[in-house]
Amino acid sequence: MRVVRMLGILVALGSLTLVSGAGAGTLDDVKKRGFIQCGVSQGNPGFSNPDARGNWTGLDVDLCRAVAAAVLGDANKVKYTPLSAKERFTALQSGEIDVLSRTTTWTLVRDTALGLNFAGVNYYDGQGFLVPKKLNVKSAKQLNGASVCVAIGTTTELNLADYFRANNMNYKPVVFEKADEVLAAYDTGRCDVYTTDRSSVAAQRTKLKDPEAHVVLPEIISKEPLGPVVRHGDDQWFDVVKWTLYAMLEAEEYGVNSENVDKLKAGAKDPVVRRLLGLEGDMGKSLGVGNEWAYHIVKQVGNYGESYERHVGPKTPLKLARGANALWKDGGLQYAMPIR
Amino acid sequence: MSRDPVERPPLPSVWQSPRVRALAFQGLALALLLGFGAFIVGNTVANLSKQGIASGFGFMGTTAGFGISMSLIEYAEEHSYFRVFIVGLLNTLLVSAIGIVLATLLGFVLGIMRLSPNWLVAKVAAVYVEVVRNLPLLLQIFFWYFGILRQLPGPRQSVALFDSVFLNNRGLFTPEPVPEPGFAAIPGALLVAVVVSLGLARWARRRRDRTGQPFHTVYVALGLLIGLPMLAAAAAGFPLRWEYPALEGFNFVGGMELIPELVALVVALSTYTAAFIGEIVRAGILGVNRGQIEAAQAVGLRRGPMLRLVVLPQALRIIIPPLTSQYLNLTKNSSLAAAIAYPDLVLVFAGTVLMQTGQAVEIICITMAVYLTLSLTISLFMNWYNRGIALVER
Numbered sequence: 018m019r020v021v022r023m024l025g026i027l028v029a030l031g032s033l034t035l036v037s038g039a040g041a042g043t044l045d046d047v048k049k050r051g052f053i054q055c056g057v058s059q060g061n062p063g064f065s066n067p068d069a070r071g072n073w074t075g076l077d078v079d080l081c082r083a084v085a086a087a088v089l090g091d092a093n094k095v096k097y098t099p100l101s102a103k104e105r106f107t108a109l110q111s112g113e114i115d116v117l118s119r120t121t122t123w124t125l126v127r128d129t130a131l132g133l134n135f136a137g138v139n140y141y142d143g144q145g146f147l148v149p150k151k152l153n154v155k156s157a158k159q160l161n162g163a164s165v166c167v168a169i170g171t172t173t174e175l176n177l178a179d180y181f182r183a184n185n186m187n188y189k190p191v192v193f194e195k196a197d198e199v200l201a202a203y204d205t206g207r208c209d210v211y212t213t214d215r216s217s218v219a220a221q222r223t224k225l226k227d228p229e230a231h232v233v234l235p236e237i238i239s240k241e242p243l244g245p246v247v248r249h250g251d252d253q254w255f256d257v258v259k260w261t262l263y264a265m266l267e268a269e270e271y272g273v274n275s276e277n278v279d280k281l282k283a284g285a286k287d288p289v290v291r292r293l294l295g296l297e298g299d300m301g302k303s304l305g306v307g308n309e310w311a312y313h314i315v316k317q318v319g320n321y322g323e324s325y326e327r328h329v330g331p332k333t334p335l336k337l338a339r340g341a342n343a344l345w346k347d348g349g350l351q352y353a354m355p356i357r
Numbered sequence: 358m359s360r361d362p363v364e365r366p367p368l369p370s371v372w373q374s375p376r377v378r379a380l381a382f383q384g385l386a387l388a389l390l391l392g393f394g395a396f397i398v399g400n401t402v403a404n405l406s407k408q409g410i411a412s413g414f415g416f417m418g419t420t421a422g423f424g425i426s427m428s429l430i431e432y433a434e435e436h437s438y439f440r441v442f443i444v445g446l447l448n449t450l451l452v453s454a455i456g457i458v459l460a461t462l463l464g465f466v467l468g469i470m471r472l473s474p475n476w477l478v479a480k481v482a483a484v485y486v487e488v489v490r491n492l493p494l495l496l497q498i499f500f501w502y503f504g505i506l507r508q509l510p511g512p513r514q515s516v517a518l519f520d521s522v523f524l525n526n527r528g529l530f531t532p533e534p535v536p537e538p539g540f541a542a543i544p545g546a547l548l549v550a551v552v553v554s555l556g557l558a559r560w561a562r563r564r565r566d567r568t569g570q571p572f573h574t575v576y577v578a579l580g581l582l583i584g585l586p587m588l589a590a591a592a593a594g595f596p597l598r599w600e601y602p603a604l605e606g607f608n609f610v611g612g613m614e615l616i617p618e619l620v621a622l623v624v625a626l627s628t629y630t631a632a633f634i635g636e637i638v639r640a641g642i643l644g645v646n647r648g649q650i651e652a653a654q655a656v657g658l659r660r661g662p663m664l665r666l667v668v669l670p671q672a673l674r675i676i677i678p679p680l681t682s683q684y685l686n687l688t689k690n691s692s693l694a695a696a697i698a699y700p701d702l703v704l705v706f707a708g709t710v711l712m713q714t715g716q717a718v719e720i721i722c723i724t725m726a727v728y729l730t731l732s733l734t735i736s737l738f739m740n741w742y743n744r745g746i747a748l749v750e751r
Contacts, residue, residue: 103708107717110410131715132410152607163607164527169704170712174423178434181424189527189608190424193698194708202698205503206511207526207617209607249409 043115043254044305052094055081056114059099062220063329064120073097077118079324080245084261087310092317101195102168106131117246122172136258138244141341141350143237144176145215150232157236161186164208166199173213176239214241219335257304264311266353268320270344275319293356416714425700427616438710445702453688459627464634471639489632502621502697512608521601529615530602537596546589554578618699630687637679641672681739685732
């Protein structure tokens with residue numbers, strides 16, 4: 018009897034091992050769950066920042082909202098997980114978040130060895146330096162021997178090493194985990210230089226005690242294409258996120274914005290606009306979402322230009338010109354693939 | 358009738374032997390455990406490769422490509438991740454070693470202070486212990502780090518001592534001794550002095566036990582330890598050059614540098630653990646039989662020698678086991694260095710390297726194995742020491 022009981026327990030335990038992770042696609046998970054889990058930064062003004070009431074806003078946040086609008090029809094069905102540079106990839110790899118929209122640079126190692134897929138570039142950036150005005154430094158080439166505050170595990174850390182090595186200069190790195198700690202150390206004078214992506218430099222500068230006492234050096238020492246990230250092995254979800262970004266760009270290219278989208282939905286003549294807003298074709302259904310996916314995106318979040326102007330444009334405290342982020346028609350790099 | 362004249366009982370089944378049964382169950386349990394372990398590892402590897410995440414330990418040979426602010430050995434961006442691991446490990450060991458020594462010293466002082474007949478001294482120690490024990494360690498680390506940083510001036514306004522030692526918020530810069538050829542004679546002489554001193558101590562103790570004549574072992578040993586290396590240095594022509602730190606551009610160059618992160622971490626860890634060690638020491642001292650103290654007083658020993666010769670040797674038997682736990686706590690708490698940019702194992706290896714390679718499973722396993730080995734080594738040594746001073750029962 019005791020033997021039979023033991024065998025029974027063993028069989029029960031053994032059957033547990035057969036139940037492996039079912040690997041259902043993220044799209045189905047999201048639809049079942051009713052909201053998207055979006056990984057964002059811990060406070061990067063302009064890209065993902067909570068306001069005084071805890072509502073998240075920013076360019077990266079808008080992308081997550083657009084995906085929610087496309088998949089679930091409601092841009093507010095998003096839950097945000099603030100992540101440091103150290104945790105962001107493990108959170109995505111482990112399934113804790115569905116999409117990582119956190120000013121993450123697209124590199125080969127991340128695309129391959131980390132098991133991630135980059136669903137496009139929503140901001141073309143480069144690495145820059147911030148120094149106090151009183152140091153009288155005019156160029157990054159004068160920074161030999163400086164102490165540099167940097168965040169851990171970022172391309173910033175590696176590019177910094179490369180740049181100083183290439184220019185035969187020495188530096189002393191001071192490496193923190195959270196962006197706030199890096200900035201605080203720079204503000205107290207622990208280091209001479211603060212470095213991260215140019216856009217984040219502008220954003221974090223607004224958080225300093227005296228923003229006007231600091232100057233951004235002219236050099237941009239690297240390419241930092243920032244974009245949303247999803248996991249390997251989930252092609253359908255990858256397509257959804259990718260084409261959400263393209264829909265926002267295509268909408269701006271063809272003059273569809275949140276103000277005129279209703280009018281255009283009622284009676285648009287341009288076949289491109291008709292396809293975009295779901296009046297013709299089955300674009301949404303091919304993606305696995307409703308045919309009004311792009312309409313919801315533009316109506317609730319806006320097109321790329323609107324999102325840019327609202328969060329990081331020249332009228333915001335960040336004052337970032339479109340530059341490389343203008344549409345290809347206007348001399349920039351943002352190019353949407355045809356939605357047809 | 359064919360009947361066996363001797364009634365043989367049937368041979369017992371092999372399962373009726375308790376030893377065989379025990380062995381069989383042990384074997385089954387072991388097989389299950391190994392099978393479970395193999396399943397876990399195999400499942401992890403399969404899932405990692407399904408998601409396209411790199412696995413395996415080959416990444417240790419990849420070039421690191423990033424800088425580290427403090428390293429006890431030669432390190433540059435071209436070195437491999439394995440080198441980064443060694444640098445982080447050495448930094449952790451440095452913090453742990455200094456922290457353990459300082460915490461023990463301060464802890465013993467605190468424990469004895471708290472038992473002092475002087476009311477003020479005892480109360481000061483009590484307040485210290487209660488306050489420091491009850492505040493979270495991370496907060497204390499932040500306090501020392503930002504507390505130190507905010508007070509210190511920038512490099513251009515450093516506090517200078519004799520124009521050779523400089524203190525600023527980038528660290529403490531002191532002259533560095535640079536050995537020239539022929540320097541090996543000095544540590545060699547020091548080693549000889551140590552061996553001779555130990556031998557001298559043994560000889561003096563034996564002579565005192567035999568004849569009762571005392572010997573100034575401490576003074577003679579001190580003289581040897583200082584004198585012999587100096588003689589060797591003089592004979593070799595003083596092969597030591599001092600490199601002075603100098604302000605060039607942004608920071609000081611040359612000399613030895615003690616970064617504020619290290620100082621803040623060591624101070625926070627030592628003061629925090631010393632509060633716990635103080636209580637352990639107090640418990641040990643209170644645990645010594647009252648009769649011993651009265652006997653010592655009857656013999657005429659004052660408080661200091663009584664503590665040193667009678668009470669502490671017996672109290673140590675009570676103190677050592679919980680003291681081991683505090684040492685292990687200090688070693689593991691040193692991983693909080695990641696919060697203040699001190700480049701210990703967790704920050705550079707389980708932080709930056711984990712971030713750059715994405716191989717979280719392997720790196721965390723290695724880091725945990727390192728801390729486990731460190732802790733086991735410390736506790737092994739302390740247990741050996743404890744056995745060495747144990748009461749030999751008749």
